[in-house]
Amino acid sequence: MHGAEIERLAQLLAKLPGLGPRSAKRAVLQLLKKKETLLRPLADALLKAADAVHECTICGNLDTTQPCYFCSDPKRDETAICVVEDVADLWALERVIDYRGRFHVLGGVLSALDGIGPDELRISGLVSRAKSETVHEIILATSATVDGQTTAHYVVDRLAGCDVMVTRLAHGLPVGGELDYLDEGTLNTALKARRAVDLP
Amino acid sequence: MQWTDDAIVLSARKYGESAAILHVLTPEHGRHAGLVRGGAGRRQRGNLQAGNQLAVTWRGRLDEQLGSFTVEMTAARASHWLDDPGRLGALTAAAAVVEAALPERESHPEVYGDFCALLDALDQDPEWARAYVRWELALLADLGYGLDLGHCASTGVTDNLIYVSPKSGRAVSADAGAPYRDKLLALPDFLRADAGGVPPDAAALTAGLVLTGHFLSHHVLEPHGGHLPPARLRLVDRLSLSATTSGI
Numbered sequence: 001m002h003g004a005e006i007e008r009l010a011q012l013l014a015k016l017p018g019l020g021p022r023s024a025k026r027a028v029l030q031l032l033k034k035k036e037t038l039l040r041p042l043a044d045a046l047l048k049a050a051d052a053v054h055e056c057t058i059c060g061n062l063d064t065t066q067p068c069y070f071c072s073d074p075k076r077d078e079t080a081i082c083v084v085e086d087v088a089d090l091w092a093l094e095r096v097i098d099y100r101g102r103f104h105v106l107g108g109v110l111s112a113l114d115g116i117g118p119d120e121l122r123i124s125g126l127v128s129r130a131k132s133e134t135v136h137e138i139i140l141a142t143s144a145t146v147d148g149q150t151t152a153h154y155v156v157d158r159l160a161g162c163d164v165m166v167t168r169l170a171h172g173l174p175v176g177g178e179l180d181y182l183d184e185g186t187l188n189t190a191l192k193a194r195r196a197v198d199l200p
Numbered sequence: 201m202q203w204t205d206d207a208i209v210l211s212a213r214k215y216g217e218s219a220a221i222l223h224v225l226t227p228e229h230g231r232h233a234g235l236v237r238g239g240a241g242r243r244q245r246g247n248l249q250a251g252n253q254l255a256v257t258w259r260g261r262l263d264e265q266l267g268s269f270t271v272e273m274t275a276a277r278a279s280h281w282l283d284d285p286g287r288l289g290a291l292t293a294a295a296a297v298v299e300a301a302l303p304e305r306e307s308h309p310e311v312y313g314d315f316c317a318l319l320d321a322l323d324q325d326p327e328w329a330r331a332y333v334r335w336e337l338a339l340l341a342d343l344g345y346g347l348d349l350g351h352c353a354s355t356g357v358t359d360n361l362i363y364v365s366p367k368s369g370r371a372v373s374a375d376a377g378a379p380y381r382d383k384l385l386a387l388p389d390f391l392r393a394d395a396g397g398v399p400p401d402a403a404a405l406t407a408g409l410v411l412t413g414h415f416l417s418h419h420v421l422e423p424h425g426g427h428l429p430p431a432r433l434r435l436v437d438r439l440s441l442s443a444t445t446s447g448i
Contacts, residue, residue: 017217112296112430113213146250146278150292153285154434157441171282183246185279192283 060105212248234269249278296429333408
């Protein structure tokens, strides 16, 4: 492959998730073959996104408006805030049509290995929001991992004194999960979180 | 090169798209790292949580290479305590302390055995925090910095021991330590050789953690440029908070 520009483009694309050096080169080739229909519109869209997309100062979501769509939409439930680790988790939860409350993106989990301490997470902002009279429930939707739950417990400690109900997502069987294929940890948490069934 | 051993997960960090670099504690090969292919994927990620017990096989072309692990879970410990902030805090603190304190690839079967006992205590012992403090004392002893809490360093008496010398790691009686009380560390009752079975309160447990933390920090970690891990500091904060409020 010749040309510093092509090499540079391939190197940058290879940094994206799901792309390695070879697949990045295939993507570059496709872009160059469809210069007018793909490459220029993509470059334009990237520039516009770089200029227009910002972190919401309230919840940490990525959006073109400030505050973001979730924080400014008056139709959303102001009394509940769902706390997630990352914007990707927010997008996943947004697919759940039963939840129409607001969100708060922590920006990661406590992790000594990655050098993420409490100061690197948006916990102070969450505590400020929880102190608001309109907020009644904080839903902790961090991962069911040691780091995710350690972060959740830390957030709970920080919310001490706030007049809110704190809940967390249930841990257990996934929909469509067959017991035989589940790991011991998932089965254990599912068993611990079993619920009574009403008899007819 | 290839070996198979039991292991306890200390940490796992995503590497590339789907792999993870796993750090484990094993009885025969000590603290050891290796690449787990697919370790960040859905099927393997749950197995690589701190505290889980695994059967691992390490392979590498040369002994000094990072090498790769194949793992099979033997006991899912981490999931037991996800809802329990105290026990989860103790687990993450223990894993972080072992990772910070032990040199890589140096066999420490006693440390592995003690870690297994700590995991059992977290599962079954209501006095898990006492077990944690004693585990750190045992770790210090295994690393060659054992504390002598049976006799007064100054007078040799065996009763009324309420201090520990921060330099020698030996107990000091109330009378001998009175002039230096500001410089000495507190020795909580439950760590004394003649301690009964009375469960310690949160304040005593915090004092115990301060004691072991001092020696871990000054003798084990700081000489190598390290510090007490954040997870360990958070455990002390949690117990300190309990000491000023209610239970653990």
